[in-house]
Amino acid sequence: xxxxxxxxxxxxxxxxxxxxxxxxxxxxxxxxARARLGKxxxxxxxxxxxxxxxxxxxxxxxEELGVDVLVDGEQYRGDMVAYFAELMGGFARGGLVRSxxxxxxxxxAIVGEARWPGPMTVExxxxxxxxxxxxxxxxxxxxxxxxxxxxxDHYPDRKAACLALARELRxxxxxxxxxxxxxxxIDEPALSVRPDELGFAVExxxxxxDGLRAYYITHACFGAFETIYPGLLDLPVDNxxxxxxxxxxxxxxxxxxxxxxxxxxLGVLDVHSHVVESPEEVKARIRRGAGxxxxxxxxxxxxxxxxxxxxxxxxxxxxxxxxxxxxxRGAPA
Amino acid sequence: xxxIVTNSGSYPRIGDAPEAQRHRRAYARxxxxxxxxxxxxxxxxxxxxEVVLEQIAAGVEVPTDGQVxxxxxxxxxxxxxxHVTINGxxxxxxxxxxFRQPVVSGPLARREPILLRDLEVARAAAAPxxxxxxxxxxxxxxxxxxxxxxxxDRAALAHAYAEVLAQEIADLARAGASLIQVDExxxxxxxxxxxxxxxxxxxxxxxxxxxxxxxxxxxxxALPLYQELQTFPVEVLGLDLTYSPKLxxxxxxxxxxxxxxxxxxxxxxxxxxxxxxxxPVLDRVLPRLGETxxxxxxxxxxxxxxxxxRAKLETLARLARGYAGPQRSGR
Numbered sequence: 187x188x189x190x191x192x193x194x195x196x197x198x199x200x201x202x203x204x205x206x207x208x209x210x211x212x213x214x215x216x217x218x219a220r221a222r223l224g225k226x227x228x229x230x231x232x233x234x235x236x237x238x239x240x241x242x243x244x245x246x247x248x249e250e251l252g253v254d255v256l257v258d259g260e261q262y263r264g265d266m267v268a269y270f271a272e273l274m275g276g277f278a279r280g281g282l283v284r285s286x287x288x289x290x291x292x293x294x295a296i297v298g299e300a301r302w303p304g305p306m307t308v309e310x311x312x313x314x315x316x317x318x319x320x321x322x323x324x325x326x327x328x329x330x331x332x333x334x335x336x337x338x339d340h341y342p343d344r345k346a347a348c349l350a351l352a353r354e355l356r357x358x359x360x361x362x363x364x365x366x367x368x369x370x371x372i373d374e375p376a377l378s379v380r381p382d383e384l385g386f387a388v389e390x391x392x393x394x395x396d397g398l399r400a401y402y403i404t405h406a407c408f409g410a411f412e413t414i415y416p417g418l419l420d421l422p423v424d425n426x427x428x429x430x431x432x433x434x435x436x437x438x439x440x441x442x443x444x445x446x447x448x449x450x451x452l453g454v455l456d457v458h459s460h461v462v463e464s465p466e467e468v469k470a471r472i473r474r475g476a477g478x479x480x481x482x483x484x485x486x487x488x489x490x491x492x493x494x495x496x497x498x499x500x501x502x503x504x505x506x507x508x509x510x511x512x513x514x515r516g517a518p519a
Numbered sequence: 520x521x522x523i524v525t526n527s528g529s530y531p532r533i534g535d536a537p538e539a540q541r542h543r544r545a546y547a548r549x550x551x552x553x554x555x556x557x558x559x560x561x562x563x564x565x566x567x568x569e570v571v572l573e574q575i576a577a578g579v580e581v582p583t584d585g586q587v588x589x590x591x592x593x594x595x596x597x598x599x600x601x602h603v604t605i606n607g608x609x610x611x612x613x614x615x616x617x618f619r620q621p622v623v624s625g626p627l628a629r630r631e632p633i634l635l636r637d638l639e640v641a642r643a644a645a646a647p648x649x650x651x652x653x654x655x656x657x658x659x660x661x662x663x664x665x666x667x668x669x670x671x672d673r674a675a676l677a678h679a680y681a682e683v684l685a686q687e688i689a690d691l692a693r694a695g696a697s698l699i700q701v702d703e704x705x706x707x708x709x710x711x712x713x714x715x716x717x718x719x720x721x722x723x724x725x726x727x728x729x730x731x732x733x734x735x736x737x738x739x740x741a742l743p744l745y746q747e748l749q750t751f752p753v754e755v756l757g758l759d760l761t762y763s764p765k766l767x768x769x770x771x772x773x774x775x776x777x778x779x780x781x782x783x784x785x786x787x788x789x790x791x792x793x794x795x796x797x798x799p800v801l802d803r804v805l806p807r808l809g810e811t812x813x814x815x816x817x818x819x820x821x822x823x824x825x826x827x828x829r830a831k832l833e834t835l836a837r838l839a840r841g842y843a844g845p846q847r848s849g850r
Contacts, residue, residue, distance in 0.1 A: 280789075281535045281824020286608055286617040287590060288546040290533065293615070293824075295789055335615060337789040379613030382740075 188424045188449045189482060192401055195368045197321055202472070202486050202511050203254045205451070207405055207427065208266075208325050208371065209491030210244045210259035211500055220264075237262040238313065245317045247501060251508050255369055256322045258314040260493070266327045266373060267335040268294060274354065275301030280337055295337040300350045302357040308365050315366065324367035328374035328404065329355055329394060330387040335376060345386040352393035363400055371403040372423065378406065381413045388420045395422055403427055403451060405490075416444035427451035429489040441478045450479055453489025454510075455503045460495070462502045468510035476514075486511050522801075522814050522839040523580050524832070527735065527757065527786060528653040528702065529592075529819030530570045530585030531828050539825065542566045542587070563588050567637065568644035577829050578836020581651050581698065584641035586819065591618035592655045592702070593663035600683060601628040602669055609663075612704065612738045614787070614822055618663060625669040627679045632690045639694070649698070652691045653819075656703040656734070657681035657719040658712065663705070674715050681719035685726035692728035700733040700757065704818075707739030713747045724752035733757055737782060737818040742766045749776050759817040760800065761785040767800045774807040782817035784835045789827045791834050794841060801842055814839050 192199060212220070219236045222228045244259035263269040271277040271294030280295035307325060315322040329352035333344060341347035355372075362370060372394065377387055395402055402423035411418070411428055418426065426448050452475040454468045475484050486507060492500040532542045542562060549559040570585035589595035591611065597603050602625030608617040634652055641650045657680035661673050670676045684701070691699055701723060706716050724732055734748065735757030741748065742763050748756050757780035760766055770779070783800060784792050805812065814835055820828035 281826060282533060283615075283824055284531070284533075284821060285615060286619075288543055288550070290543065291615075334613070339788075339790045376613070 188401065191424060195399070195401060197368055197401070199254050201481060201515050202484055204508060204511055205253060205255040205323065205403075205485060205487045206248070206257050206504070207453070207457075207488055207491045208257050208260055208323075208373065209263070209493035210257075210261070211493050211495055211497050212261055213240050213243065213497060216240045216261060234262075241310070241314055242317055245314060245322075248504075249318060249320065251501070251504050252512075253504065253508070254320065256314070256318060256320050257325060258310050258322060260325065260491070262310060265291075266375075266491075267332055268292070270306060270327055270332060271336060273303050273306045275299070275303055276340065277336070293337060294335070295339050296333075296341065296347055297339045299340070300347075300354045302354040305361045305365075306358055308358075308361045311362060311367055312365050321369055322367070323403070324359070324362040324370035324400075326355060326358060326362075326370065326372045328372045328377075328387075329390040330383070331374050331376040334379060344383065348386055348390045349393060352390035356394045356398070359394055359398055359400075363398055367400065369401045369403065371405060371427070373405045374421075375406060377404075377418070378411055378414045381417075384414050384417045384420075388417075388422070392422050401425070403485075405429075405451070412440065415440060419444070419447050423448070425449040425451055425485060427453065427485075427487060429453045446479060449483045449485060450475060451485040451487050454486055455488035455492075455507055457488050457490045457492050457494055460499060462499060463506045465506050465509040465513065468507050469514060472510060472514055481514075521810070522812055522843060524578055524836045524839050525581035525651060525780065525813050525815045526574050526579050526583045526585075526832065527737075527780075527782065527815045527817070527819050528583055528586055528700070529589070529821035530574065530583065530587075531821055531823065531825040532566055532570065532585065532587050534825035564640045567640050571641045571644040571650070573829060574832060575645060575648055577832035578840075579832050581649055581813075582641070582645055583651050583653050583700075584637045586637075586653065586821070588637055591616070592819075593660060594619040594621055596633060596655055596684070596687075597621035597623075597660060597664065597680075599630055599633060601630065602626060606665055612708075616822065620663060620665050621660070622665040622667055623669055623676060624667045627669070627676075627683050629683045629686050632687065634687055635690050635694060638691060638696060642695075650696070651698050651700055651733075652696050653700040653702060653735075654684055654687060656701045656706075656716070657684055657723070658716045659703050659705040660684075662709070674712075677715060677719050678722070681722040685722050688723055688730070688732070689726040689728065692726070692730035696730050698731050698733060698755065699727065700735055700755075701753075702735045702737075702757075704736060704738045707736050707741060707744070710744050710747075713744055717747070717751055720751050720753060731755060733780060735780060735782075737786075738762070740766070742769055745769055745773065751777075754778055755780055755813065757813070757815065758782055761787070761817045767803050771803040771807055775809075778811050778813065779804075779808055780813035780815050782815055783838075784814075784816045784831050786816035786818040786820050786831070787822050789823060791830060792838070794838060797838050798842060 240261040276298040278297045280293040282290040283293045333348040403425040404423045405427040454471040545562040574582035606620040660680045661677035731754035733755035737759035740763040755778045759782040
């Protein structure tokens, strides 16, 4: 079904399409430049030039490795929620909250009506897509995660906040599609935190995507996936990207009981480990997925964004992933 | 009926203003070895006193030490025990807070009192107010740990943690703590383990001496376990009413054999509660409760920015005062 949708969208992807989850590590010069901007030691325009340089580096790297559906690498974003919260109307920066040890962050707070401020990701998508012939994914953070990772001072409850954010994110999606994006990833890593709220999380996703034509992927890491299965299948997206390659979940048993109805992106690289996987390990993980779903419905990617790894680790991990996929594409099913 | 305002546990140790970040700066200097252990402890003591006084100024009658010294709710109690090492970070429930997992490789044993000093520092600042020590319970500690050896399963590990915590409770009770709170947030995720948790509380209760024991649950719906919790060997039950809209109706129907700690103020969100949302719940449940009722945030306040944590406590105190006052009639 989704293969047909991809073809309708003009995307002719090989067996086991490869992609990445969104973020890549920022090169040292960019990390330093971001710190210098905070001290007003460089201009916003100078930083932007360096962000473009880093983005182009990652586009060329993905091309050289042979990745099929590219990302811009989010060199211009810090946190996946704060990026949107800092741009959207209705949000304030919020006070300092501890995340662990002596680490604190400004947790965003919804203090008024959420408001789309005009395109937030479109210029970057357009600029990146112009660098390559391969499709570049549009990358959004979903309404449920935006709500869950923010304080809500304004809306009467979590559902109202989530649905309001969905309404505004839809405008961003419309702008992305108008610019030409055909594959859009809407990340919902918070999706499994409160299983009883899955109903309105699904309703919110309908609010974002219904009637808008694209191939949709939702990345949902942070485990406990079994607590929202099979309800998770109600999400109106084509592909679920689940960080399950390392889990002990018995997928086969779960999928036998409640068949998996979407395409599945298999996270086969552990982004929290310095250890670079071998192509053999990656192949074993892909085969595990192929044991429970037809190969035509499987995509291959790392299990989360690679921003926590070094540039070299990321490149080597992706090279192992691509080597494994190339071998499996040539092998009989 | 006295409505006693109490805190539920943690309190933010820094504020947004630079002058409110002494703890953060000292922590960084301690990590770099630029200040001594003694100097670092002195800062922790000073911040403990500060957060105790801030809770009292906000209107809290029974403050906590704010758990200023705790790295997180799980590793703090485990890290000094025999056969425990500390592992990597893991997400703490559905918060954006992370705890370090204790790894247990052999029989647990306490080497020295863990919380006694914190209680003494807090109590000196709080006088004449009593201070309530707060511990994470044995079951939640076991759930948050990695079991590599020493015990056959997680249930045995929970019992072993109970033996250790019983020593803590005995020390705290002997030192004069009149109410000791034990948190079991993991229980709501695993209601099937309620018999195990109750059994561990028997071990704790046997050590409580003259102190009263409270069991607090949060981060989930306590309704399915309400009757079971009533059979725990404790004097006080703390309930998170923000997760469960039906819980207050159930309390109104079933009453309570225990003193309740009502978690009416959301310790997870910044929005401030009002009389319109809180008083109908009090109207519903108070007629079924005994002479003493605690009002508290739904959980520790470290998930909020400092200024908002204080505002939450001020709100709670104001609502408690207003409820007991003349506005009560006519509602």
